[in-house]
Amino acid sequence: MESSKPTVEINGLSFTYPGIDGHPPPGSKPLIDGFSLTLNAGDRCLLVGSNGAGKTTILKILGGKHMVEPHMVRVLGRSAFHDTVLASSGDLCYLGGEWRRDVAFAGFEVPIQMDISAEKMIFGVAGIDPKRRYELIKVLDIDLSWRMHKVSDGQRRRVQICMGLLKPFKVLLLDEITVDLDVLARADLLNFLRKECEERGATIIYATHIFDGLEKWPSHIVYVAHGKLQLAMPMDKVNVVPIGSEACKLLY
Numbered sequence: 001m002e003s004s005k006p007t008v009e010i011n012g013l014s015f016t017y018p019g020i021d022g023h024p025p026p027g028s029k030p031l032i033d034g035f036s037l038t039l040n041a042g043d044r045c046l047l048v049g050s051n052g053a054g055k056t057t058i059l060k061i062l063g064g065k066h067m068v069e070p071h072m073v074r075v076l077g078r079s080a081f082h083d084t085v086l087a088s089s090g091d092l093c094y095l096g097g098e099w100r101r102d103v104a105f106a107g108f109e110v111p112i113q114m115d116i117s118a119e120k121m122i123f124g125v126a127g128i129d130p131k132r133r134y135e136l137i138k139v140l141d142i143d144l145s146w147r148m149h150k151v152s153d154g155q156r157r158r159v160q161i162c163m164g165l166l167k168p169f170k171v172l173l174l175d176e177i178t179v180d181l182d183v184l185a186r187a188d189l190l191n192f193l194r195k196e197c198e199e200r201g202a203t204i205i206y207a208t209h210i211f212d213g214l215e216k217w218p219s220h221i222v223y224v225a226h227g228k229l230q231l232a233m234p235m236d237k238v239n240v241v242p243i244g245s246e247a248c249k250l251l252y
Helices: 055-060 120-125 129-137 153-165 183-200 235-240 247-252
Strands: 008-015 032-039 045-049 072-073 092-095 103-106 110-111 172-173 205-206 222-226 228-234
Touching: 008 055, 032 055, 032 222, 045 055, 045 183, 055 072, 055 092, 055 172, 055 205, 092 153, 120 129, 120 153, 129 153, 129 183, 153 183, 183 205, 222 235, 228 235
Parallel strands: 032 228, 045 205, 045 222, 092 172, 172 205
Antiparallel strands: 008 032, 008 072, 103 110, 222 228
8 A cells, every 4th residue: 555655764863871861871872773774554564673773762753652853753654652642543553572461450459360351351342343353362362251360471461452443544563563472363363363464554663583474574673683673674685685694594
């Protein structure tokens, strides 16, 4: 699906975690340094790199969780941090590691381990397209009778992902979200997400340090190391990566 404007724009992003005074400590080195990336509607971007490479920080900045200069990061043409409507409207959706602890249920933060059924959580969100809700339940193979304080980590993660995807998004940020899913569940979820991009023109950035089995999913790949962009290209151009480079070792 074509779009006249990029959905994600990162322009020379540099970021250092601030100290207690709100400013980077003197002499501190940027965690993210000179990072630039542009994605359009329909793009499926795989953000890869080792643990500590900066992937989570990049996604959190895109998700509006860290403040940067407005011109450095634009999502749907707006400042990810300063325009709070982006996330509250559901146009921008971030699913990351903290979902292991809490999820938003009917507008409240409800501990996912409490004694509540998967059905009550999933159907407790109002204004959702019934067809989309049932499709996600099927894709994620959720048993609506599950009691959330008794399920496994993998089952809990399925419910959390379902809750996060109930509202149709325009930009989705996934941070190692499939870590607790088995191979079949991950494949079904990735097929659903591919359809979201192809049919609705959504943009997805999926960060992971495990590339195995994902070679055919993304339209674009971005490789980061030490907070710096090492590689960014469409997947059909990956065969031009120089032999012996760090990116080549990662991909092959």
